[in-house]
Amino acid sequence: MGMDVFGKAPTSKEGEYFRNNVWWWRPLADICVALAPEICAECEHWQSNDGDGLKESSAMALAAVLDARLADGTVAKLVADRDAWLAALPDEPCDLCQGKGVRSDELAIKNGWDKKPCNACEGKGTVRPWETRYQQDEENVREFANFLKASGGFSIC
Ligand SMILES: [Zn+2]
Structure with missing residues (x-):
């Protein structure tokens, strides 16, 4: 199972389409919601493929937050904390x-x-416990931010 995320009005190839399987999408969506709860509240169904998403201005705003948190090390810390938590699970x-x-x-x-x-x-x-299948890294967050910037808004399908 995977999430196909389509740009609503892409301005480049990068903004047309973003895909994650469910093991990657779930933690990615969690990171977006944790870092930008107000922007992300516009999309109710982050974790299912109902066609929900964000409009262009919100996608741009979320990209800006992700870029800033990638740059200041917050995303790296979230990923590292998560990896440490997973590694410690018996x-x-x-x-x-x-x-x-x-x-x-x-x-x-x-x-x-x-x-x-x-x-x-x-x-x-x-x-290994089920949770360890859910993975995330900085590169995936960066790719999603780049998609957002060129997406013109998006739908999760
Ligand atoms: Zn067995």
């Missing part, structure tokens, strides 16, 4: 093998997978 028991490292569900037995290490955790019995 492993969780693997659901597929109930933490045993080998699957014993019906489908696994039928396919002979019960003779092999669990395909979800590679036999460790633990997996």
Whole structure:
């Protein structure tokens, strides 16, 4: 699943289209809302593809905030804090093998997978928590800011 973000009146190639899969889009939208809550309030549905978005003046204003926060290190700190928080999350028991490292569900037995290490955790019995799939970096925020500046407003589809 992904988010396709379309420029409403692009002024360059860069402003036509921005795409993130859901693992990248969710933290990106969180950063936008955290750094510019008043501007971002105009868009109600950041986390679904309902065609919601921002008008041109708001997209420009959000780009300006993102550029300023990229320049002063705020975005880098948000990303680093988030990465540190994720890294500190403990492993969780693997659901597929109930933490045993080998699957014993019906489908696994039928396919002979019960003779092999669990395909979800590679036999460790633990997996990284779900939240660690959501990723973000400064470069993605910068690319989104550049899209915003040339988008003429946008819709999330
Ligand atoms: Zn497993």
